[in-house]
């Protein structure tokens with residue numbers, strides 16, 4: 486019989502930093518009673534704690550500042566793309582990694598500093614590239630030969646010089662607890678290293694309109710080891726040296742992607758950001774010295790580790806089913822459409838009963854979603870206080886890849902998203918209505 490412990494371990498960011506329990510045993514976030522937030526905004530409800538987002542961003546900025554002078558941290562928009570979060574990221578001094586015309590358009594409408602935008606993607610359309618070029622976004626990260634041709638054509642037509650990075654696949658594949666290095670990666674993203682000469686020949690032939698600034702690689706997501714990042718840095722810097730020697734071009738930017746893991750459960754053991762920054766920048770300094778290269782500008786693009794721990798989702802319990810001699814299914818009013826990660830890749834989450842934080846009598850339940858898929862299970866087998874209809878289940882770590890991956894499956898409207906900070910709560914994305922669901926239907 487344990488009471489749920491809400492404190493983060495030193496490097497575990499399982500919970501938002503402003504989490505608490507009030508005198509009536511309710512979970513609070515940034516001073517707000519979650520039950521009161523539910524009364525005001527309804528359920529399911531995404532809640533983002535602004536202070537946690539700022540805290541995580543500061544961790545990146547301050548630790549990199551300690552070890553390296555020339556860097557830019559991009560927020561990977563795909564984790565959670567909306568105007569308010571883009572405005573916060575811009576104010577904090579982060580750049581932005583976008584992967585679609587939609588994310589770029591949202592950034593433009595958020596008055597994002599366009600010079601700090603890096604445009605990624607393995608199949609950008611001509612229209613999307615034109616939108617980026619017309620708005621003078623900072624960099625386009627070229628992924629493949631088709632795109633290289635498009636870029637040359639568009640740059641020529643617009644009479645502009647495009648500053649580009651080339652995305653390389655360094656042959657490192659990361660999973661949560663293991664990684665492999667191979668000469669060749671079976672990935673849809675980026676150029677294989679053996680095509681480097683072909684790429685360089687195409688770019689240098691048309692150097693009037695394309696300016697190669699550096700290389701990019703992103704080796705995976707939810708990574709719990711530092712070594713793959715260092716290996717990736719070494720491989721990319723080897724290519725810097727190759728290009729310097731053979732093409733007499735000294736590249737200025739090294740973009741090492743995102744991917745640092747976070748805790749979704751207490752079993753997860755993420756890398757301390759400071760340690761990652763120290764080791765990665767040391768590798769850059771040593772390797773550049775060895776290869777006689779100038780220190781490049783370091784760019785990284787975390788998404789999950791910036792925004793996931795800032796977010797919680799509050800659901801209301803509806804039906805409860807006890808299978809004879811089997812599981813107890815507690816169904817909530819959301820599920821796979823607002824959080825597709827469990828059904829997509831068996832992602833694990835932690836939850837509490839927000840209105841019963843001091844309850845000591847626990848039972849094993851499975852939290853089921855409301856959608857018409859047997860696999861729509863948010864958390865399998867979790868110890869929670871005895872639950873009845875109307876209780877509030879709060880799931881942690883839902884700030885990333887939840888709203889941004891959400892759908893209207895079963896024609897259920899998307900939840901509202903609110904931002905809380907310093908005694909203020911505001912809607913940043915309205916709850917969808919039934920009319921929203923049929924808005925585009927004829």
Ligand SMILES: Cc1ncc(COP(=O)(O)O)c(C=O)c1O
Pocket residue numbers: 561563564582605703705706707742743744745786787788789790
């Ligand atoms: C190119 C690129 N950069 C950055 C990210 C962000 O990764 P994460 O959210 O794991 O930090 C991704 C995620 O897929 C990515 O593909």
